[in-house]
Amino acid sequence: xxxxxxxxxxxxxxxxxxxxxxxxxxxxxxxxxxxxxxxxxxxxxxxxxxxxxxxxxxxxxxxxxxxxxxxxxxxxxxxxxxxxxxxxxxxxxxxxxxxxxxxxxxxxxxxxxxxxxxxxxxxxxxxxxxxxxxxxxxxxxxxxxxxxxxxxxxxxxxxxxxxxxxxxxxxxxxxxxxxxxxxxxxxxxxxxxxxxxxxxxxxxxxxxxxxxxxxxxxxxxxxxxxxxxxxxxxxxxxxxxxxxxxxxxxxxxxxxxxxxxxxxxxxxxxxxxxxxxxxxxxxxxxxxxxxxxxxxxxxxxxxxxxxxxxxxxxxx
Amino acid sequence: xxxxxxxxxxxxxxxxxxxxxxxxxxxxxxxxxxxxxxxxxxxxxxxxxxxxxxxxxxxxxxxxxxxxxxxxxxxxxxxxxxxxxxxxxxxxxxxxxxxxxxxxxxxxxxxxxxxxxxxxxxxxxxxxxxxxxxxxxxxxxxxxxxxxxxxxxxxxxxxxxxxxxxxxxxxxxxxxxxxxxxxxxxxxxxxxxxxxxxxxxxxxxxxxxxxxxxxxxxxxxxxxxxxxxxxxxxxxxxxxxxxxxxxxxxxxxxxxxxxxxxxxxxxxxxxxxxxxxxxxxxxxxxxxxxxxxxxxxxxxxxxxxxxxxxxxxxxxxxxxxxxxxxxxxxxxxxxxxxxxxxxxxxxxxxxxxxxxxxxxxxxxxxxxxxxxxxxxxxxxxxxxxxxxxxxxxxxxxxxxxxxxxxxxxxxxxxxxxxxxxxxxxxxxxxxxxxxxxxxxxxxxxxxxxxxxxxxxxxxxxxxxxxxxxxxxxxxxxxxxxxxxxxxxxxxxxxxxxxxxxxxxxxxxxxxxxxxxxxxxxxxxxxxxxxxxxxxxxxxxxxxxxxxxx
Numbered sequence: 001x002x003x004x005x006x007x008x009x010x011x012x013x014x015x016x017x018x019x020x021x022x023x024x025x026x027x028x029x030x031x032x033x034x035x036x037x038x039x040x041x042x043x044x045x046x047x048x049x050x051x052x053x054x055x056x057x058x059x060x061x062x063x064x065x066x067x068x069x070x071x072x073x074x075x076x077x078x079x080x081x082x083x084x085x086x087x088x089x090x091x092x093x094x095x096x097x098x099x100x101x102x103x104x105x106x107x108x109x110x111x112x113x114x115x116x117x118x119x120x121x122x123x124x125x126x127x128x129x130x131x132x133x134x135x136x137x138x139x140x141x142x143x144x145x146x147x148x149x150x151x152x153x154x155x156x157x158x159x160x161x162x163x164x165x166x167x168x169x170x171x172x173x174x175x176x177x178x179x180x181x182x183x184x185x186x187x188x189x190x191x192x193x194x195x196x197x198x199x200x201x202x203x204x205x206x207x208x209x210x211x212x213x214x215x216x217x218x219x220x221x222x223x224x225x226x227x228x229x230x231x232x233x234x235x236x237x238x239x240x241x242x243x244x245x246x247x248x249x250x251x252x253x254x255x256x257x258x259x260x261x262x263x264x265x266x267x268x269x270x271x272x273x274x275x276x277x278x279x280x281x282x283x284x285x286x287x288x289x290x291x292x293x294x295x296x297x298x299x300x301x302x303x304x305x306x307x308x309x310x311x312x313x314x315x316x
Numbered sequence: 317x318x319x320x321x322x323x324x325x326x327x328x329x330x331x332x333x334x335x336x337x338x339x340x341x342x343x344x345x346x347x348x349x350x351x352x353x354x355x356x357x358x359x360x361x362x363x364x365x366x367x368x369x370x371x372x373x374x375x376x377x378x379x380x381x382x383x384x385x386x387x388x389x390x391x392x393x394x395x396x397x398x399x400x401x402x403x404x405x406x407x408x409x410x411x412x413x414x415x416x417x418x419x420x421x422x423x424x425x426x427x428x429x430x431x432x433x434x435x436x437x438x439x440x441x442x443x444x445x446x447x448x449x450x451x452x453x454x455x456x457x458x459x460x461x462x463x464x465x466x467x468x469x470x471x472x473x474x475x476x477x478x479x480x481x482x483x484x485x486x487x488x489x490x491x492x493x494x495x496x497x498x499x500x501x502x503x504x505x506x507x508x509x510x511x512x513x514x515x516x517x518x519x520x521x522x523x524x525x526x527x528x529x530x531x532x533x534x535x536x537x538x539x540x541x542x543x544x545x546x547x548x549x550x551x552x553x554x555x556x557x558x559x560x561x562x563x564x565x566x567x568x569x570x571x572x573x574x575x576x577x578x579x580x581x582x583x584x585x586x587x588x589x590x591x592x593x594x595x596x597x598x599x600x601x602x603x604x605x606x607x608x609x610x611x612x613x614x615x616x617x618x619x620x621x622x623x624x625x626x627x628x629x630x631x632x633x634x635x636x637x638x639x640x641x642x643x644x645x646x647x648x649x650x651x652x653x654x655x656x657x658x659x660x661x662x663x664x665x666x667x668x669x670x671x672x673x674x675x676x677x678x679x680x681x682x683x684x685x686x687x688x689x690x691x692x693x694x695x696x697x698x699x700x701x702x703x704x705x706x707x708x709x710x711x712x713x714x715x716x717x718x719x720x721x722x723x724x725x726x727x728x729x730x731x732x733x734x735x736x737x738x739x740x741x742x743x744x745x746x747x748x749x750x751x752x753x754x755x756x757x758x759x760x761x762x763x764x765x766x767x768x769x770x771x772x773x774x775x776x777x778x779x780x781x782x783x784x785x786x787x788x789x790x791x792x793x794x795x796x797x798x799x800x801x802x803x804x805x806x807x808x809x810x811x812x813x814x815x816x817x818x819x820x821x822x823x824x825x826x827x828x829x830x831x832x833x834x835x836x837x838x839x840x841x842x843x844x845x846x847x848x849x850x851x852x853x854x855x856x857x858x859x860x861x862x863x864x865x
Contacts, residue, residue, distance in 0.1 A: 063586065066582060071578070073575070078571065078575065081575065084559075085568065091784070094555045095341065096788060097555055152499045153499060200507050244478055259606075260478060262703060277718075278718070282627075311495045
């Protein structure tokens with residue numbers, strides 16, 4: 001009855017096994033009953049597939065389609081597992097396991113075969129191998145060219161990637177120019193340079209805050225005295241952390257919040273849009289604005305730095 | 317006809333010679349060996365449903381306007397990719413089911429890989445000679461996560477579009493080559509116009525082909541090296557004990573494929589997943605509250621959140637951007653250490669021997685505790701991907717939640733290690749803990765005391781005690797075909813016990829019984845005998861780690 005043990009190499013000695021041994025009997029206590037159970041689940045599966053066909057034919061709802069298909073598969077699957085578990089030889093059975101480590105002789109044979117021929121091929125004609133290797137290496141390098149030259153443009157100077165220019169009109173999502181009377185104090189609007197509505201890099205948040213008493217502009221940092229006429233301030237909407245739109249404005253605290261990773265930027269007077277919370281490492285770039293003779297909001301100049309997250313060699 | 321076909325092929329390829337080995341190949345029985353099968357079969361479901369989806373999905377970012385049965389989006393500008401996904405969901409027959417099954421199967425696929433990996437880790441299945449298969453498995457996990465993310469991104473909805481934006485920033489954060497790589501992959505500055513077609517071909521061809529190739533290698537190595545097994549009756553380092561490929565394992569595993577497909581279909585029918593029509597098409601300037609990626613990216617999103625706002629600046633130039641640490645270094649280190657683990661452990665323990673028998677987690681307390689601590693680290697990161705939701709839900713400030721997670725991410729693993737170590741040692745010190753047991757009967761006696769007695773053996777219980785039959789070294793008498801041996805082995809025993817009135821069936825809730833002493837009640841309940849004391853007893857049957865059959 002017992003199989004060979006302990007032997008990792010060589011053929012095991014055959015053992016005689018009687019097929020009426022307990023190991024070949026089924027595990028079910030009541031095979032007839034188990035047969036009926038399996039038959040019932042198979043029939044459920046069959047019915048499920050018929051139902052799926054019908055549901056598909058009449059274009060039934062997703063629920064009907066899925067439940068009938070699921071019933072079909074679950075019925076078959078349950079039945080087959082029960083069949084395998086209860087109505088097949090219960091075992092246990094075993095097979096012997098052989099070591100994966102080759103014998104010394106096996107190793108020696110392949111090494112000698114390989115090296116004896118290898119000497120002739122490689123060592124005697126080493127210069128052929130060298131040329132072949134050089135050609136392969138050059139091809140490897142050349143094969144990269146299409147990837148580098150054609151997959152996409154090489155990165156430009158990044159601040160040029162936005163479409164903001166000197167005197168660009170601010171327009172809203174519908175492309176309409178923004179007038180100085182459009183926003184109440186505390187209002188917020190997503191704006192773009194005219195001609196790039198919806199632009200992923202040009203997107204800018206326009207906020208109107210009540211300037212401090214006795215002043216017309218809001219000064220977020222020294223040198224930005226004229227950037228926020230009548231309390232209108234514009235900040236790049238691309239988060240300096242991972243590039244999500246900094247879409248939420250908290251009026252009471254004068255803060256912009258990025259919904260992705262919760263970086264919080266303070267856009268109050270003197271705060272320079274510095275991050276005050278969260279993982280963002282840099283302030284949001286501010287767009288200098290002016291109001292033209294007709295009362296429309298326009299950019300004094302493009303952003304003074306690349307917008308968006310940090311990257312290699314970017315000026316900090 | 318079939319015989320003829322078999323002969324025809326056999327005469328040309330000699331299947332009979334090596335084929336018998338496959339037919340007799342033994343698969344050990346343990347529930348935990350099923351987890352890998354879940355991964356395998358959900359991959360099959362992924363391929364099947366994925367082929368259906370490719371017939372209707374249009375990988376294009378061309379701007380189009382939707383007019384169709386879903387009224388809320390009527391007249392809205394969107395990409396063709398988004399529109400075709402909406403059509404798949406509302407206009408293509410069975411399309412929504414296939415989409416939802418595909419998404420569910422993807423989540424199950426990656427989940428099963430992770431759990432399977434944990435099983436192999438905690439039982440030492442990665443030890444020599446299986447280091448290679450461990451590495452192949454880790455690579456499949458990496459590809460599966462990538463492909464899951466790409467597939468999730470393809471519909472070009474608002475939530476996934478935000479994810480792509482973040483992934484662009486992550487790519488861009490690589491020192492030196494980042495901006496170039498990001499531009500090349502996306503075909504220009506974000507969003508680029510090449511993104512969706514490229515993601516599509518990577519998602520449906522390149523990564524599935526890689527996964528399928530690795531899967532083939534994984535299974536080939538499994539067959540070549542044979543399955544590991546737990547210690548048990550007859551199981552040694554030199555054999556494999558279990559069920560043969562034909563017919564038992566075939567029936568079970570085929571059934572299992574159907575079960576996975578069926579459960580995925582039921583999920584697709586009943587549990588909505590990724591309802592992109594509610595999110596709307598991607599617009600780079602829109603964002604939604606509580607945007608979370610699929611679960612397998614959660615730890616990375618959490619890492620992005622808990623990472624402090626540091627970046628490396630030298631001479632006024634950014635050298636290492638902030639997101640590089642949580643989004644590139646963390647997964648890089650994670651997967652490198654995972655892949656190297658078999659060798660790291662060999663270095664620590666000095667154990668370089670072949671191992672075919674698995675270890676129980678408790679028997680390697682330090683490895684188990686380390687694994688638990690590392691897992692807890694990723695669980696905390698996963699939790700951290702919901703800081704905003706938690707802050708909202710718990711009604712506390714975001715600052716408090718984030719700072720808490722920044723602390724927890726260090727504290728929880730440090731606390732987990734000694735606790736897990738202690739649990740392992742307690743288990744080791746408890747003889748018989750976790751061993752296969754029979755049902756226990758808990759009996760409350762008339763005076764309120766409790767006691768337990770094991771039930772009598774059930775038919776399956778004796779199965780494990782039989783000696784394994786070595787299929788590859790046996791000569792059968794009489795021949796298997798036509799053998800009258802497919803008879804229940806224990807039918808007579810059951811009958812006899814039932815007749816004697818002493819089986820567990822006879823032990824039942826006996827509220828009506830009245831009277832006397834606890835001891836008598838116990839006796840009556842366990843034996844089920846008539847007469848005796850009529851105790852007011854209540855009997856519960858509790859399966860404890862029952863593993864029969």
